[in-house]
């Protein structure tokens with residue numbers, strides 16, 4: 001009963017926040033190649049920002065690999081932007097996770113493109129469940145039956161290509177979702193981490209899509225430790241790249257939030273009160289203030305549910 005009430009509350013809150021989001025998305029974010037910015041990380045590796053999650057473009061000897069394909073309607077502008085960087089065709093897409101702002105452009109990719117994700121992400125893309133704390137997701141896959149779904153999946157690790165073109169894919173456990181992939185380009189010492197470290201702010205702990213609050217920090221620490229020789233991190237939503245040291249600091253920040261929530265639960269406080277009592281600790285410089293209380297409360301409830 002209590003579970004159902006919380007769920008109904010989350011759905012109601014989510015509906016409001018989606019409506020607010022839609023209302024604030026002005027003409028400036030209409031899909032267009034011009035609205036996508038390009039950062040050159042290496043001669044054949046770029047970050048394309050705008051229109052959803054940050055995409056990586058990796059130009060290999062055999063074709064272009066894209067990591068994440070942005071919001072609904074942004075697949076074609078993304079392809080147009082890639083054309084300004086190389087004549088080679090897009091031959092592979094890797095999705096870091098299932099959320100619509102990282103996968104929706106999949107349906108606009110060329111026929112025969114190889115789409116790769118974790119087993120869990122492939123499963124979640126057939127469901128597109130509402131996001132914990134945010135609400136329903138747009139579902140382009142429903143409107144494009146059979147298009148844009150991953151055909152190649154992996155559980156813990158997968159290596160694609162070799163030499164300078166090698167890409168190493170890893171899964172270290174639940175965090176932002178239950179299918180978060182870490183995408184390493186070892187020749188360049190760069191790793192795309194999707195929304196496991198989306199920005200320096202309280203992250204979405206999407207329990208509805210297999211994510212976890214309690215495991216979150218542990219999972220990203222495993223990624224920092226388990227992928228050797230990385231200097232540069234491409235994040236899901238930051239305006240600039242970060243470093244493994246930033247990611248470790250972010251793990252500490254998430255762990256501090258979880259400790260705050262668990263102490264509140266132990267003291268018998270309500271989720272609302274625990275959320276209200278959370279403020280970004282001063283030592284985390286450059287981190288955003290806490291998001292709106294409804295979202296914090298949603299993640300408090302995720303952690304409450306995971307804490308015996």
Ligand SMILES: [Zn+2]
Nearest residue numbers: 097099176195
């Ligand atoms: Zn996400």
